[in-house]
Amino acid sequence: MTVQQFKKAVDSQFEKLGESAEYQNREVLIFLLRPDIVVSVGFTKSHTATNTMKIRIADAPQLKVGDTITYNDVIYKVSQEPQKDTNNLIWSFEVVCE
Numbered sequence: 001m002t003v004q005q006f007k008k009a010v011d012s013q014f015e016k017l018g019e020s021a022e023y024q025n026r027e028v029l030i031f032l033l034r035p036d037i038v039v040s041v042g043f044t045k046s047h048t049a050t051n052t053m054k055i056r057i058a059d060a061p062q063l064k065v066g067d068t069i070t071y072n073d074v075i076y077k078v079s080q081e082p083q084k085d086t087n088n089l090i091w092s093f094e095v096v097c098e
């Protein structure tokens with residue numbers, strides 16, 4: 001597949017399944033995920049609740065730690081350096097509620 005085909009697929013996915021949020025005073029589509037991450041604490045493993053968000057890079061090309069995104073009247077702050085996918089179409093990053 002070409003990058004253009006991936007972009008079309010990503011756009012379709014966000015438009016069909018994405019949730020409306022506000023970033024820098026404009027509406028964007030996001031995915032808010034709440035996966036459990038297993039971390040090691042000494043000799044034991046512990047599950048931690050984390051919030052991971054995904055947003056199209058086209059909607060937030062300069063996304064950085066400290067930026068805020070409002071979703072369902074809750075303000076989420078980018079708490080981890082955003083990571084790009086292999087096709088440079090989607091940011092993935094951790095957020096915390098303010």
